[in-house]
Amino acid sequence: MILKFIIGRIGIDKTSGEELLGEILKSNTCLLVLDGLDEWQHPERCHSGERIPHVQTSWENCTLLITTRPYKLAELKIGLSKIGKHVMVNGVSNPEKLVENILSRLNDLPSTGMSHNPEGTRTLLNHELCIKEIQENNLWHFSECPIVLAHIVWLSYKRRLLTDMKLSDLYETLLKERCSESCDKERCSESCDKSNSSPRSKYKEIIPTLSKIAFAKLFAEDENQTIVFEIDAEENVNFESQKTASLESGIISCTNVPGDSPQYYFLHKTVQEYLAALCISKDIAKCCSHIKHTYKNNRRESGISLSQILIFLCSIDTKAAEELSKEMNELFTDFCDRYGYPFFEARMLQDTILQGQKELDRSDYSGRNLCLKHIYDTNAATVLNVKTNQSRLVSLEINEILTEYKGTDNVLDLKNLKSLKYLRLWTKSVKDIIGLNLSHLVECSITFETPQLAPNLTSTFYNNDIECLQTLKKLVLSNLTDIHWLHKDSERKGIQKLFKCMVLRRRPHRGSEQKGILDLRRLGNLESSYRSWIERNILLRCGESTSV
Structure with missing residues (x-):
């Protein structure tokens, strides 16, 4: 095959060409490049048992370079002893140059493809x-x-x-x-x-x-x-x-x-x-069930890896996309319950759902909406404007740390969030919170940019039975100046568990006659170990020196 091809290019008769080429390949150093093993077929008249293109044994100075797709080499099961060097090309260093x-x-x-302008002339x-x-x-x-x-x-x-x-x-x-x-x-x-x-x-x-x-x-x-x-x-x-x-x-x-x-x-x-x-x-039901089983039993991840599949489904089958979005939210919630709330991945989940919704809206005009139970925003005033069932929201994160503060004193209303389990708030504009449901809270982190009395938030903690916080694993309150609700019935069952998961970050209120003084005397009936834990955490996390 090699001789026939080269002789044809030289343009001389077969006999003379074979003799001339044979002498050249025997006496000179040559590189024979065979491009495309996956497209090669063994000549019918060749009686050699070789499964790859082969050369005469007398061509000692010739190097044979064969290119192929990986599957063909695997299919032929060629031993390493027959390969001088195996190089796998994984990509290009400069794809822009390749384009x-x-x-x-x-x-x-010559005038192929459809690269023509309206006038019919070719456009490069x-x-x-x-x-x-x-x-x-x-x-x-x-x-x-x-x-x-x-x-x-x-x-x-x-x-x-x-x-x-x-x-x-x-x-x-x-x-x-x-x-x-x-x-x-x-x-x-x-x-x-x-x-x-x-x-x-x-x-x-x-x-x-x-x-x-x-x-x-x-x-x-x-x-x-x-x-x-x-x-x-x-x-x-x-x-x-x-x-x-x-x-x-x-x-x-x-x-x-x-x-x-x-x-x-x-x-x-x-x-x-x-x-x-x-x-x-x-097969939507069967596949979603299999995904759920796999992630809960064999994966330690939040389900974010399903993002690309969801985007595809939004333009393939909108019902399947809706079901998978529900499954992703459930997997994310389950992950939070087992390993804690991953705020960065929560943002990724929301971005995926919103991107998928755009793709879905292009494919379906029935008004079908993807499921979103985990919300993130950088503005407390607009965070709940996202199309979703607020009563089913599981997590809410508002981070205004990089947002320009315009001086409005907002009260964040969470009364519709009946199923909220994870709340993470870092705010410059919000001065108080109303309607916070404590019954399902697992993690709650509230950070005011400046010290706030937040009477409604304080009242929520004060008026709720402490036993409603049995599910709470983490409570962070930063710059909340009124913590007198801690003193209420401090000996009740469950208060000690609350103190174990609580972190207080408190800056002394400017102008106060009791500047820098936090009274823990009414917690004296607690076990000494819990009292010591509270004192240690408050002292270590205060912005200024504090007396206890």
Whole structure:
């Protein structure tokens, strides 16, 4: 095969060419580059048992460089003894330059694609505008995968990368392009069955199978088998019959270390998440139940990792998206109950739900809303304007530390938040809080920027039975100047538990005759260990020196 190709390029007769080339390859140092092992077929007349392209043993000075997709090397199970050096190319160091090079070559092509202006004349594409378009479509993360980036540039070149495309449509187009390319290669092969090689039929055959595998592996019990995994042939009969087509499309790939089972992985994690979303849309109840079981028993995370799947579902199946949003909120609540409130992840959850709602509104006009039980805002005046059922809110965080204070004395009304378990408030504008329901509170952290009497908040603590705080694990009150409610019936059952989870940060009120004095004498009946704990925490956390 090598001789035939090179002789054809030289343009001399076969006999003379073979003799000349044979002498050159024997006596000179040559590099033979064979591009695309995954597209190579062994010559029918060759009787060698080699499973890869081979050279004459007399070509001692020749180095053979073979390029291939990883799955083909794994499929052939070639031993390391037959490979001088194995190099895996994982990406490019400068994807911007790659886009520029691809467009440069496409612009050199004679009037192909759809790069024409309304007048019918050809318009050359600018690589900077192309990169901007890819970034605006949230696809630049594919820049780490050269083959996918090349496809996206190709879509842009053909004007198929539209700004208003739904995310699921964009990924569907991308995967269909992969199938189309593999079918084009098949048509070039003499052994191709042309009746079964259309991109549409191949896509319909392999996508349902791959979506089930994507879901099963992404939510496997063993977290180490989610991205790179083995596929059991007996459990995945359909995949065995479609493995070649799946691998040739490049949607899924395979590597193999001699002595180990083949390891599979999808083109990109977001491709796996898109396929998993397709699987969920086919059986919502069963898949959500499986996700819930996996996270509660085999994951120590809050469910934020489901974010990308939710975004896909918002444009695939709005009912499935609604159900998954409920599941994500429940998983987040369960995580908070077990490990504490993760304020940073709470913001990520809200951002995901709001982004998903925008995607859902583009796909569904029925007014369906995603579930959101955990709210974060930087403005106390607008925090409860988010579309959600306030009575079901589980956590509320308001952080005005970086917000410009305009001097309004607001009272935060929380009377509708009947199920609130986690409250985190750092405020400049709020001077008092009304309607705080203590019955379900697990963590409560309230920080006023300046010392406040907050009579309504104080009254809430004073008038509620201390036993309603049995679920409380953490209580932080900073710059609350009136803490006389602590003195009320201090010997009652449960007050000692409250003191164990309580932190007081108190700055002395300016102008007070009792400046810097906190009277704990009425807590004298407490066990000495609890009293010592309270005194120690107050002393260590006061902004100024304090007498006890």
